[in-house]
Amino acid sequence: MSSFGFGLITAAVLAIATVGFTMQFAVTNVLNLAYGSVMINSAYVTYYLNIHHVTAWVALIGGVITGAVASWCLNRFIFTPFQRRNLAPITIVIVALGVDLVGTFGLQAIVGSSYVAFHQSAGNEYHFLGMILNGLQLIILAVCAAVLGLIHWLLKYTRLGKAMRATSANPNLARNSGVKTQFIISTTWLISGALCGLAGTVFAMNTGVFEATSAQLYIVLLLAAMFLGGPGEPYGAMLGALIIGLSTEISAAYINPQYKEVIAFVVLLGMLAFRPYGIFGSEKTL
Amino acid sequence: MPTAYAFYLTTILVYGAVDSMACLALNYEFGFAGVSNFGFIIFQAAGAYAAAILSMPRAATANGGFQQYVLGWNLPWPLPWIGAAIVGGVVALPFVFLVGKRLRGDFAAVGLLVSAVLLNELVKDYVPFLNGAAGVSIVPAPFQSKWDPQGLGYQFAYGGVAIVLTIAVYYLLRRVTESPYGRSLRAMRDNDIVADSLGKNLRKQRAGVLVLGGALAALSGAILVGFISLWAPGAWGYAETIVLFAAIIVGGAGNHKGAILGAILVPLAFEEITRFIPPVANPTLIPALQWVAIGLLIILFLWFRPNGILPERRRLLSTGPALNTVEVVPDDGDSDALIKLGNVDQLNFRELLHLDNTVNDNRVILSTTGLSKSFNGVTVVSDVSIEIHQGKLTGMIGPNGAGKSTTLAMLAGTLRGSSGTIFYDGEDITSMPSFKRAQAGLVRTFQLASEFKKLTVLENLVSAIPKQSGDSFTGSLRGKRFWGSEDKANIERAEEVLEGFGLSQYADTYAGGLSGGQRRLVEIMRALLAEPKVLLLDEPMAGVHPNLAHKIGDQLTKMCESGMTILMVEHELSIMDAFCDPVIVLAEGMVLATGTMAELRKRPEVVEAYLVG
Numbered sequence: 024m025s026s027f028g029f030g031l032i033t034a035a036v037l038a039i040a041t042v043g044f045t046m047q048f049a050v051t052n053v054l055n056l057a058y059g060s061v062m063i064n065s066a067y068v069t070y071y072l073n074i075h076h077v078t079a080w081v082a083l084i085g086g087v088i089t090g091a092v093a094s095w096c097l098n099r100f101i102f103t104p105f106q107r108r109n110l111a112p113i114t115i116v117i118v119a120l121g122v123d124l125v126g127t128f129g130l131q132a133i134v135g136s137s138y139v140a141f142h143q144s145a146g147n148e149y150h151f152l153g154m155i156l157n158g159l160q161l162i163i164l165a166v167c168a169a170v171l172g173l174i175h176w177l178l179k180y181t182r183l184g185k186a187m188r189a190t191s192a193n194p195n196l197a198r199n200s201g202v203k204t205q206f207i208i209s210t211t212w213l214i215s216g217a218l219c220g221l222a223g224t225v226f227a228m229n230t231g232v233f234e235a236t237s238a239q240l241y242i243v244l245l246l247a248a249m250f251l252g253g254p255g256e257p258y259g260a261m262l263g264a265l266i267i268g269l270s271t272e273i274s275a276a277y278i279n280p281q282y283k284e285v286i287a288f289v290v291l292l293g294m295l296a297f298r299p300y301g302i303f304g305s306e307k308t309l
Numbered sequence: 310m311p312t313a314y315a316f317y318l319t320t321i322l323v324y325g326a327v328d329s330m331a332c333l334a335l336n337y338e339f340g341f342a343g344v345s346n347f348g349f350i351i352f353q354a355a356g357a358y359a360a361a362i363l364s365m366p367r368a369a370t371a372n373g374g375f376q377q378y379v380l381g382w383n384l385p386w387p388l389p390w391i392g393a394a395i396v397g398g399v400v401a402l403p404f405v406f407l408v409g410k411r412l413r414g415d416f417a418a419v420g421l422l423v424s425a426v427l428l429n430e431l432v433k434d435y436v437p438f439l440n441g442a443a444g445v446s447i448v449p450a451p452f453q454s455k456w457d458p459q460g461l462g463y464q465f466a467y468g469g470v471a472i473v474l475t476i477a478v479y480y481l482l483r484r485v486t487e488s489p490y491g492r493s494l495r496a497m498r499d500n501d502i503v504a505d506s507l508g509k510n511l512r513k514q515r516a517g518v519l520v521l522g523g524a525l526a527a528l529s530g531a532i533l534v535g536f537i538s539l540w541a542p543g544a545w546g547y548a549e550t551i552v553l554f555a556a557i558i559v560g561g562a563g564n565h566k567g568a569i570l571g572a573i574l575v576p577l578a579f580e581e582i583t584r585f586i587p588p589v590a591n592p593t594l595i596p597a598l599q600w601v602a603i604g605l606l607i608i609l610f611l612w613f614r615p616n617g618i619l620p621e622r623r624r625l626l627s628t629g630p631a632l633n634t635v636e637v638v639p640d641d642g643d644s645d646a647l648i649k650l651g652n653v654d655q656l657n658f659r660e661l662l663h664l665d666n667t668v669n670d671n672r673v674i675l676s677t678t679g680l681s682k683s684f685n686g687v688t689v690v691s692d693v694s695i696e697i698h699q700g701k702l703t704g705m706i707g708p709n710g711a712g713k714s715t716t717l718a719m720l721a722g723t724l725r726g727s728s729g730t731i732f733y734d735g736e737d738i739t740s741m742p743s744f745k746r747a748q749a750g751l752v753r754t755f756q757l758a759s760e761f762k763k764l765t766v767l768e769n770l771v772s773a774i775p776k777q778s779g780d781s782f783t784g785s786l787r788g789k790r791f792w793g794s795e796d797k798a799n800i801e802r803a804e805e806v807l808e809g810f811g812l813s814q815y816a817d818t819y820a821g822g823l824s825g826g827q828r829r830l831v832e833i834m835r836a837l838l839a840e841p842k843v844l845l846l847d848e849p850m851a852g853v854h855p856n857l858a859h860k861i862g863d864q865l866t867k868m869c870e871s872g873m874t875i876l877m878v879e880h881e882l883s884i885m886d887a888f889c890d891p892v893i894v895l896a897e898g899m900v901l902a903t904g905t906m907a908e909l910r911k912r913p914e915v916v917e918a919y920l921v922g
Contacts, residue, residue: 243427
């Protein structure tokens with residue numbers, strides 16, 4: 024049962040990250056493979072605020088803002104100009120990979136390659152339902168649940184959320200129906216970027232120690248969760264993250280933990296091969 | 310010191326050859342065939358490992374068994390290199406399921422990227438297979454029992470062999486890409502769905518590309534491992550593939566010389582220049598900045614020089630006085646009105662379209678029963694049963710969203726129906742893939758522009774001609790002597806059609822540079838050269854000047870008289886009035902009525918559906 028607790032934490036962080044990633048894909052049709060580099064840069068901003076005597080939970084806001092601003096800039100100054108040239112989606116993906124290299128290794132060039140950790144205690148341990156969670160993990164769970172609830176409220180009950188969903192379903196139709204799609208896309212990148220920054224920071228907190236390239240492989244879990252739930256589907260992303268997070272951690276209890284990510288890889292390749300539009304999606308949504 | 314320089318030079322030669330071979334192979338996949346193999350490094354790694362363990366002695370006996378690995382066959386050169394190439398080709402096969410027809414290019418690329426990460430992790434973690442993260446070392450150099458691998462003469466000879474093999478790869482790939490098969494690969498790269506609809510077997514083409522590219526990548530890995538004598542997971546992180554992509558983007562995708570130039574400029578120069586930077590306090594600073602530079606190189610080149618330093622060559626096929634200098638035709642809207650169909654009235658469609666044995670007998674050649682399609686629970690086409698008669702120009706009209714294009718796509722096999730059956734020429738083709746339908750003579754065109762942009766107009770046309778003997782991998786290997794004369798005849802046939810439609814002067818222009826109306830014409834001509842028995846046209850007149858539309862209509866009528874059958878989806882009622890009989894009316898996914906336009910105009914439900922709906 025203790026692995027279930029770990030799985031829940033992994034899933035919660037992954038859900039935040041995947042929802043942001045999938046929202047970017049939904050409104051701009053970009054597989055933003057630079058997502059991991061924005062995550063880790065945000066984590067580092069939080070870290071620097073933290074070692075300059077800002078409490079981690081306050082410093083977190085710095086990370087969230089970093090993620091939001093960086094993602095907005097990425098879309099505004101890189102992806103949008105390239106997309107205006109009507110390039111194939113693959114070209115944009117290659118550009119994103121280039122951005123990822125610049126973001127990750129630019130950070131490494133500045134901060135070096137030694138591991139760092141936040142200045143905060145993990146808090147007391149709590150036992151319930153057979154799970155052992157510490158205070159930090161409980162807070163992470165609470166924050167993630169609150170943010171996911173907020174996203175649900177945004178998408179379901181606000182004009183902005185409806186406009187986002189309309190833009191994602193059919194940008195041309197949305198524009199012709201009076202939706203300011205450019206504004207919606209920008210806002211989506213701000214919000215999804217904030218999620219990215221939050222996810223990066225809590226990912227780093229949960230990992231304990233981290234360095235500039237720590238998030239590089241995280242993109243695989245992200246992609247697995249996204250394709251499981253269907254690309255561009257925020258609710259699918261939450262479900263996908265839950266399944267991937269739990270299955271990787273629970274499987275780690277039974278097989279060699281070194282192979283625990285294999286299940287995510289296998290899920291991703293299987294989804295790509297047989298149902299690239301997700302378990303519940305249909306082919307028209309692509 | 311001069312000897313040190315000489316040894317350094319041999320290293321440069323070997324690395325240059327290895328990088329060039331890898332870039333040639335990746336460029337073949339990405340630049341020519343449009344297969345974005347983000348897992349390319351897997352194949353180089355597989356080749357290096359295969360060559361290593363084939364040439365090494367059994368693990369238990371070698372050096373006191375300090376490393377673990379499988380095989381250990383102790384084979385003499387060149388068997389390990391040949392074995393490596395075979396392994397590279399075989400490793401490609403499981404990836405065919407990812408690059409198969411139905412997956413978006415960027416999704417497939419992500420799948421390959423993830424595979425590279427996964428395999429690297431597995432090899433690292435599972436030590437008994439290939440000695441885990443430490444990798445295999447003390448790999449024997451070829452002939453090391455006879456010659457000293459550390460000798461300068463040996464090292465120069467090694468570099469020489471590597472360069473000769475790279476040159477051989479260059480000529481091999483050029484032979485393949487400059488054949489009709491290469492043309493089909495580039496057509497697939499520019500628009501895979503359209504290539505499929507013209508009878509190209511995408512899965513087979515992509516499998517062939519991955520296998521050959523994989524074998525060559527593996528060979529490059531084998532050459533490398535024989536020289537450096539060790540190979541470990543650290544050498545083939547997924548990001549190494551990005552370096553090779555950067556090389557191709559810088560050098561010029563779709564140009565073999567560009568690939569070699571890129572290999573010299575990016576992987577080779579980047580590695581070598583940093584050797585001369587004095588050490589700094591932070592040991593990861595230089596490698597980190599190297600990666601930043603690779604990233605910037607990709608972004609800046611794709612923005613400022615997307616075709617690379619040596620862009621892809623335009624292939625000039627025309628034998629006539631084509632205006633080779635015409636690059637782009639300004640699309641000012643009026644240019645369509647100026648298009649004069651050439652001597653199209655003299656074209657003998659029976660001969661041109663190979664309809665010689667066709668008899669106009671008005672039999673049912675294409676029919677559906679209960680054809681339906683729903684997306685996400687929304688029914689778009691519902692229970693459509695139609696019959697298309699041979700030799701008729703049948704029209705299909707209906708309001709927006711009536712399911713016309715979906716029906717046509719199901720007939721052509723671009724979309725699979727949810728239920729119902731389709732019969733073509735007496736055969737149930739419901740589950741036949743679209744390229745096979747095209748090969749059987751059921752050819753479609755598309756509503757949206759669908760030219761192969763970076764093929765010339767003439768190449769667009771010739772690429773559609775079926776049963777070309779040079780349009781297979783083996784055919785292309787047999788060289789121009791094998792397929793040249795047939796290709797010349799095909800080019801002349803295409804030129805004849807082009808002249809008939811009055812576009813000869815654009816024969817050698819990139820199709821992507823034509824005006825809207827001209828592109829529609831190219832598409833129709835290309836579909837004709839696919840030798841259809843039944844031609845499915847999806848709004849061929851959309852965006853075409855009315856004068857031109859009626860000229861095209863006249864020709865379509867003539868083709869039907871020659872024995873062809875046409876089903877045409879069209880919005881323009883005047884076209885229906887003038888040319889189509891019978892006309893099928895679809896509304897809300899169902900067949901509303903069938904008859905001549907005159908009959909249909911008298912039926913109130915048709916008028917209402919079409920005018921109100």
